[in-house]
Amino acid sequence: MRYLLIGWTRRTSFETAKVLLAREAEVYVSDTVDNEEKQALLRELNHPRLFSLLGRQSKDILDEVQPDVVMPSPGVPLTIPLIEEAKKRGIPVFGDIELFYRFHPEVYYYAITGTDGKTTTTTLSHALISAYKPALVGGNIGTAIFEHEAAVASVKEMVLELSSFQLEEIVNFRPRIAAFLNLAEDHLDRYPDLDAYFEAKKRIFLNQTPDDVAIVNADSPYFEQVTAGVKSRILTFSRKSRADMMFYDGGIYYGEKLLVKQEELKLKGVHNIENVMAASLVALMAGVPMEVIQNTLREFRGLEHRLELVGSYNGVEVYNDSKATTVNALEKALESFDVPVILIAGGLDKGLDFTLVKGLVYKKVKTVILLGQAAEKIDSAWQFPHTTKVPSLEVAVETAFSHAKPGEVILFSPGCASFDMFKNYEERGRAFKAFVQKRQG
Template structure:
């Protein structure tokens, strides 16, 4: 790929973090790069400031001639791959790939030249990706492997390649790294061609992004692409308790891919990791190790699943059990994921702004045995909020709604508890404070995207924390 793009006209579509990383990487490889985005220069100012000065920029629209005159098109994950313009370009024989595929192909090219290159440990799923990916990264580091944490978690793989000075004029990956530990979204998987992780995990499949996919089967099929290029010697980890896992197994067999498959389960004994008599058992290479989950620093049933998935990938990648348990004892979780912000008057305020879909909120509510004042709402992703009826009935003493989806959520579950509609997050925090009694939890877990009122879920979470600290 490095030699293939040198001197070629490459169009990068979408100027979010991945697009900027891809554009800068391509310039480094000698390509003639144009970056295109339908947004204005003003709204893209932070991204434009990070672009290499050699990148030509075309903003405000998607000119067809720009697409049709390119030798290669690279998409940011937020750009749908099936638009008429992109399909027309592909029909003209122009390759259309994503940033993940671009970066992976560069690493794979180095292997083709006989170089020792890092393995890719990749994690996808609807919920828990960032937590599991970071926990796996900590396990790998505890085992004294050299690793890079990247992907959908915040630093694009292409950015990691550039920042680590992995390139020289005629050599790739001069710096020794054992693993890229990568969080992978369904959007990234939509545009892979050759991406083949040596270890992969699908954590769960619950409704999300149905504003982009035509139903759950299409969404699940996108997630399953993480293993479509795997073969003997690779590892695949699946959730035995997830209703879509049989579909994953059937697709794997239909594709005739043959990775070594392990499972995790909180309900039954499986080949891999499972819960038994209050302990977590890891069964690997004919040896069983059991761990008391009370030793895990991260809490909640969903994090027990995340821990099992991360541990299986770590063990199969060569990490010892000591390294795995050391990481489990020290890793405390991530910002915006069931993050304790403050305890005030015996009320805990929890920031779960990363809970951007219904399944995530369901998992979060499962973590509490005390009454919850739930703050939710934002931009709908064509979600079925009726799936929240049981957990709201069982856990939520008051529901405070904001954003574009407030009315839809209220229609779905408003008959089950006291509901308040507020105009902004400040009013919602004040309402939550007024509703909560000693021993309760005020939980921000929106079940929606953030873009109607905030820059992103991180902005939403940090504003929530500031408001809570101001109470």
């Protein structure tokens, strides 16, 4: 077999190439960029059946390589001419999730998608399941699925976080349990509109059967669209109404049975109530006993960069929510506080509508500090009277502390991507924490 990998990165295509070469395939790698980092990945594999097309991504590659399969990395839009031409010629086009599924259809897959909360819910689902039986975790969460190629020989259950980009690239992939957490504006720099983004997300249910389970947020304004045409058994969770998993009277209930009280959870934030409910449904459907779920929920501390408490300084609590790269995530963060907030926001705009949280900003926020490429757009959308624009994250931290009084909260929840100033949201979050600790000595 001859595979053409489009987009050459360590996170996805490198691991795919490694497995394909071990299976005696020919592998060609195409990327618009040809630099030392990408050349180093080629040298690391150093294989006679690995061929470089770095710096090239034109349609004529198809005549040269004549691939049996074209595999784009998730970051590569399926609308580039090379991929459109491959589809026109009838060459199969799919991603690493689909290929892994074809190699290992016997694995029991749990898949989680949504605009926000995917990583926390995926991590928590894995923690709940693996507290009872062996399970793997991967996908968009940062572990390429092919890193588990050896492990699936003995472990047959896998929890996957799936982005809309990854779901665009599936064909036959069938998760036995699939959760669609929520939908809000995101990636409108890649998709023409919200409907196109939604259609990509909904592909998570594409190949499910009546023997499978679909877990859906009953509070979503898109609930009817999400569940329309779904062939699997639908289970719901809700913070506001009747559902299979509900939050009321300060607790999370499965039917009439109390699962856990909110005060017992170490996770902060209203959005995490939803994440806990979704993950608990995944685990229950995976056969994990209620008692195991309860004990694990009480110990789970959440993830770095997701409404993470950095510390309390002279009565001012500081939270790092660098993972909030959408307006929806920013909204959920603001909803989590009942004390005045000094908000640090901004970064790289993804074509989102910041006016959606204007009312909440006026209700919750004392001071807004804006930075990055989107600062002017956000300022124009909110027109908040107590707004300061700053040139860097370090200056933002200094400014926030100068405005904060005991009993208030400094919240870094950008609502934007990081790429205008940082490599990714993790680097941005670590920088924020370092500036806070430097400021406090």
